[in-house]
Amino acid sequence: MDLSAISPSLLIASLMVAATPIILAALGELVVERAGVLNLGVEGMMILGAICGFAVAVETGSPSLGFVAGAVGAAALSLIFAFLTQYLLSNQVATGLALTLFGLGFSSLIGQGYVGIRPPAVSKLDLGPLTDIPILGSMFFNHDLMVYLTLGLCFAIWAMLKYSRIGLILRAVGENHDAAHALGYKVIRVRVLAILFGGGCAGLGGAYLSLVRVPQWTEGMTAGAGWIALAIVVFGSWRPLRVLLGAYIFGGVTVLQLNLQAAGLAVPVEYLSMSPYLITIIVLVIMSAPRKRGQGRASLTAPACLGRPFHASH
Known part of the structure; x- marks a missing residue:
């Protein structure tokens, strides 16, 4: 094995x-x-966003329109989930699983004519002198715009949840929807908007997969990324900055195992390929375990009304 081939x-x-x-x-x-709201349809929304973004980018030649299409397509799919769970009061777990199955099947149908086609290239952001900084320039200042927008979104959500009135209302609805309703907040409206936002973000993630991460369309290309995202939310204790850390841990292990394969590590490829998911599970178990004898899961702070349907009494 030649570890010198791996560039930090x-x-x-x-x-x-x-x-x-x-x-x-x-x-x-x-x-x-x-x-x-518990939406287990992230995988389905991501894969639909991947094919919508890919198809529009290929047809128009514009990756920007592709990202918009990915977000809109996944948000439209999430709107179905919102209608079924918030207005028809269907079970959120079952509906989310159905959403994933539908997204996987529908994306496969749409993508039949796009296999083997390369999308238009997504250009990297020109940061001028920052790009020329030795070592740091290639690590942090030589990426496309979406990488930096994603980091900005993480800090924006953190600030919104902690300091803004919108964040306060969102947290109130998640912690005690009956009290929020009694105070005059539109619980259903808040939750539907949150679901649409979540769908749009998942669609952007899927479009990034098909346009940048793996610039091609293949059936089932998300490969469990949506489930990992769900796990990372728990790992991050429902806090944006911890979610960022969890995603970087998973991304780091994924990239490392690919580099180890290329370096010729004498371990079966199948073990290396499953290592990111295995390590994510191990980290989740460690984070969820009680820290002291007789102590509860202090690290987990799930919203009190997570997964519970809301029906305004008349």
Whole structure:
């Protein structure tokens, strides 16, 4: 095995790209869950966003329109989930699973004519002298715009939840929807908007996968990324900055195992390929375990009304 072939700067740069779709999907789901809704359809929304973004980018030649289409397509799918769970009061877990199955099947149908086609290239952001900084320039200042927008979105959601009135209302709806309703807040409206936002973020993550991370369309290309995003929300204790850390851990392990394969590590490829998911599960178990004898799961702060349907009494 030749470890000298692995460049640390290239490894970190690849880590940021690999983590971006996970961060987007996880941030969207975090907002949804902070509003008290559990949407297990992230995988389905991501894959639909991937094919919508890919198809529009190929047909128009514009990656920007592709990202918009990915977000809109996934948000439209999330609107179905919102209608079924918030107005018809269907079970959120079952509806989310159905959404994933529908997204996987529908994306496969749409994508039949796009296999083997390369999308238009997404240009990297020109940051001038910053790009020329030795080592740091190639690691942090040589990426496309979506990488930086994703980081900005993470800090914006953190600030919104902590300091803004919108964040206060969102948290109130997630913690006690009956009290929020009694105070005059439109619980259903808040939750529907949160679901649409989560769908749009998942769609952006899917579009990033098909346009940048793996610039091609293949059936089932999300490969469980939506489920990892769901797990990372729990790992991050429903806090944006911890979600960012969790996504970078997963992205780092993913990129590292690919580099180890290329370096010729004498371990079966199947073990290396499953290592990111295995390590994510181990981290989740460690984070969820009680820290002291007799102590509860202090690290987890799930919204009190998560997954509970709301029906305004008349």
